[in-house]
Amino acid sequence: xxxxxxxxxxxxFAAILGTAMFALESTPVxxxxxxxxxxxxxGVDHEVTAVLLNYRGxxxxxxxAVLLLALLGILAVMPFDRTIAPPADGPVLxxxxxxxxxxxxxxxxxxxxxxxxKPGGAFQAGAVLGAAGVLAHLTGLVxxxxxxxxxxxxxxAAGFAVFLCVATATLGHGAxxxxxxxxxxxxxxxxxxxxxxxxxxxxxxxxxxxxxGEGDKS
Amino acid sequence: MSTGLIFAFTGVLLFVMGISGxxxxxxxxxxxxxxxxxxxxxxxILVGLAQRYDIPDAVxxxxxxxxxxxxxxxxxxxxxxxRHYFTxxxxxxxxxxxxx
Amino acid sequence: MTLExxxxxxxxxxxxxxxxxxxxxxxxxxxxxxFISFGLLLTLAWARxxxxxxxxxxxxxxxxxxxxxxxxxxxxxxASKHSRxxx
Numbered sequence: 001x002x003x004x005x006x007x008x009x010x011x012x013f014a015a016i017l018g019t020a021m022f023a024l025e026s027t028p029v030x031x032x033x034x035x036x037x038x039x040x041x042x043g044v045d046h047e048v049t050a051v052l053l054n055y056r057g058x059x060x061x062x063x064x065a066v067l068l069l070a071l072l073g074i075l076a077v078m079p080f081d082r083t084i085a086p087p088a089d090g091p092v093l094x095x096x097x098x099x100x101x102x103x104x105x106x107x108x109x110x111x112x113x114x115x116x117x118k119p120g121g122a123f124q125a126g127a128v129l130g131a132a133g134v135l136a137h138l139t140g141l142v143x144x145x146x147x148x149x150x151x152x153x154x155x156x157a158a159g160f161a162v163f164l165c166v167a168t169a170t171l172g173h174g175a176x177x178x179x180x181x182x183x184x185x186x187x188x189x190x191x192x193x194x195x196x197x198x199x200x201x202x203x204x205x206x207x208x209x210x211x212x213g214e215g216d217k218s
Numbered sequence: 219m220s221t222g223l224i225f226a227f228t229g230v231l232l233f234v235m236g237i238s239g240x241x242x243x244x245x246x247x248x249x250x251x252x253x254x255x256x257x258x259x260x261x262x263i264l265v266g267l268a269q270r271y272d273i274p275d276a277v278x279x280x281x282x283x284x285x286x287x288x289x290x291x292x293x294x295x296x297x298x299x300x301r302h303y304f305t306x307x308x309x310x311x312x313x314x315x316x317x318x
Numbered sequence: 319m320t321l322e323x324x325x326x327x328x329x330x331x332x333x334x335x336x337x338x339x340x341x342x343x344x345x346x347x348x349x350x351x352x353f354i355s356f357g358l359l360l361t362l363a364w365a366r367x368x369x370x371x372x373x374x375x376x377x378x379x380x381x382x383x384x385x386x387x388x389x390x391x392x393x394x395x396x397a398s399k400h401s402r403x404x405x
Contacts (some may be wrong), residue, residue: 006242048280053276059284070295123371124371124374131382227330228363235338238343247395248341248349251340252341261372262363282372
């Protein structure tokens with residue numbers, strides 16, 4: 001009975017939304033023109049990066065805060081009785097992972113730099129760094145984070161802290177998060193660099209804080 | 219029937235599949251999978267409808283980028299809570315409450 | 319309808335089919351693997367929708383990180399040892 005109700009409701013919802021979508025007309029407010037008209041003033045040359053870090057910078061600030069809150073939630077619920085996983089059998093995986101990880105760091109730095117004028121940016125670079133951290137843990141090169149020390153905690157919080165400091169510093173010159181025009185490019189690069197580092201730590205921390213493995217420590 | 223509309227309608231169907239899964243499935247891990255399907259459906263709708271113009275619209279794309287990162291954070295927290303619930307009670311589905 | 323539209327329709331059908339199978343299958347590890355492949359197909363969809371930033375992020379985060387988190391949780395729940403029925 002419940003299945004039938006959910007099925008009928010779902011299909012009618014899909015039908016109504018589909019009909020509305022096909023009959024959609026163009027909106028009176030076309031944001032693309034505003035985005036491309038103000039692009040030279042925003043400090044970067046790529047529209048999506050400009051929207052993320054300049055026009056809607058407040059959303060990005062809150063997104064990093066949400067990521068940190070999720071990490072805090074995981075830290076709060078983390079089990080303390082963990083079994084030690086057996087080390088990886090055979091030397092092939094660590095040998096393959098060791099040259100791959102510096103290459104991934106170089107790719108992440110390139111993506112961070114290219115985000116100013118091509119597709120790329122802080123989130124993609126941070127995601128590649130997070131994947132590098134997970135790869136390092138799965139092949140036994142990096143142990144799990146059982147009790148994060150000070151440098152790790154400051155790395156996790158650095159992105160949000162720098163972004164918030166820049167945002168409140170601009171309060172004195174204008175509105176919250178309104179970059180001064182000549183400094184916009186440099187400020188965006190500073191925020192993106194610390195954001196990349198912090199995102200890499202946060203995303204690999206989402207996995208490494210939960211893991212039971214000790215790694216090889218080799 | 220342009221590219222954007224095809225994928226936007228796929229997003230609608232994915233959202234409906236996801237929410238039916240959250241309502242009807244009982245295993246917590248499956249509900250997390252269905253929840254992620256809901257999120258991916260919404261992202262497809264946003265970006266698919268941004269294709270209505272000849273040059274793609276940048277604002278929905280930035281919103282979806284934010285959304286993907288928030289979705290992975292929420293999934294990680296949900297999985298942690300599921301694992302903790304499993305170590306506390308030994309069950310993988312929520313206990314039925316008795317009324318009255 | 320041009321050749322690109324045929325490719326888009328095939329990709330959309332593959333997305334829907336992998337999502338449906340991921341919810342229906344009784345074995346949980348198969349469901350997680352199907353979800354990872356759904357993430358990779360979604361990367362192709364972002365590339366078709368002229369959104370290269372989202373494709374980069376989805377390939378790394380959506381398919382990679384979420385897949386690893388789900389597989390780790392699967393091992394912790396011990397669910398791969400005894401496959402649960404859907405209802």
